[in-house]
Amino acid sequence: MNWITNYVRPRINSLFSRREVPENLWTKCPECGTMLFHRELDDNLQVCTSCDHHLAITPRERFRNLFDGGAFVEVKVPEPVADPLGFRDQKKYPDRMKAARANTGEKEAMLVAEGEMGRTPIIAAAQDFSFMGGSMGMYVGNAIIAAAERAVKLKRPLVLFSAAGGARMQEGILSLMQMPRTTVAVEMLREAGLPYIVVLTHPTTGGVTASYAMLGDVQIAEPNALICFAGPRVIEQTIREKLPEGFQRAEYLLEHGMLDRVTHRKKLRDELISILRMLTGQPAPVAGDLPSPAPTETEQAQKTA
Structure with a gap:
């Protein structure tokens, strides 16, 4: 040795x-x-x-930070036809779906959940940009309708987080049909008198911007999020002019009246709680995630006196 x-x-x-x-x-x-x-x-x-x-943040990560104690229950979404057009480019559409599911661990590009936020019961839906660019296909349309129907049934507000590159080309006209379908879903909430709040995250573009993403009662965006129908590069090539600095970014849209707020992600939960409790006629929240206590008999008598 x-x-x-x-x-x-x-x-x-x-x-x-x-x-x-x-x-x-x-x-x-x-x-x-x-x-x-x-x-x-x-x-x-x-x-x-x-x-x-x-x-970028995934819907599950967002919900864990949004709901009280990170606890939420997923809302079931009806499954659409898997490959309605038999679409194929460099890969078959089912193969692209398998790859996206393997990479993200999610079934599709939108997650719908119910739970409490600051002791306020809500329904929430969030798009996952890492799943085929968050593209709006039939499943996303079904998810928004399922979220709206659940909100109406439980009489809860709906909070939606958008992040998408637009419609899903592999589903063609069926993808574009989700624009009117989701608009009808938002109208269901309006008829029921329920708040619908949209948080636009980077990026929110294409047919998503032209439908449910811009129909909120309150429009909030994360800082520097790109929000548009056609992107700035396409516009520059079309009009052959240089666009203003920060064009189509959240702060630019806020200055021009297309948004109500631009809110930092770390402050977003508290702001959503305050807005939802105000819109639903509940007492304002106090420190932490608790609502303010009910007024005592003495305080109530002083108010009515």
């Missing part, structure tokens, strides 16, 4: 060998280039700690 070869050399190599680091521990901010540790980024709700850029 060679003691140096069999013991000393492997021992030295183990001490000085390069340790493998998992690739998913760090995320590079697309805005400022800062490398962000995954735990720090999760604690900051996927917002860059250096430049405050809002990175």
Whole structure:
């Protein structure tokens, strides 16, 4: 037995060998280039700690931070026909769907849930841009209708988080038909006297912007979110002119009256609670996630006196 070869050399190599680091521990901010540790980024709700850029967040992550205690129940969405047009480009449509489901762990591009936010019962729906660009297909249309019907049945407000590149081309005209379908769903809420709040996140474009994403009773956007029908590059190529700085970004739309608020993600939950309780005629919230206590008999007598 060679003691140096069999013991000393492997021992030295183990001490000085390069340790493998998992690739998913760090995320590079697309805005400022800062490398962000995954735990720090999760604690900051996927917002860059250096430049405050809002990175993409999945519907489940959003709901865990939105609902009280992170607890929510998914609302069942009717399944549409899997491949109505038999569409194929470089890949078959079913193959693209399998890949998207494997990459995201989600069934489709929208998640619908019910729960309480600041002790206020709500229905929430959120699009997942990582699932085929959050594209609006028949499932997304069914999801919004299911959310509206559930809200009407339980007499709850509906809060929707949009994030989409537009209609899903693999479903053709059937995808475009979701624009009027979702508009009818929003009208159901209006007829029932229920609040409908839309939070537009980056990016919200195409047919989504031309339908349910711009029909809210209150329109809120995350900072610097791109919100448009046709993108700025398409417009510049069409009119052959340079567009203004920040054109079609959330702050620009707020200045021009298309939005009601631009709210930081870390302040969004508290703002939604305040707006929902105001629109539903409930007492204003107090510290934490609790609503204000009911007035005492003495306070009630003073008000009526």
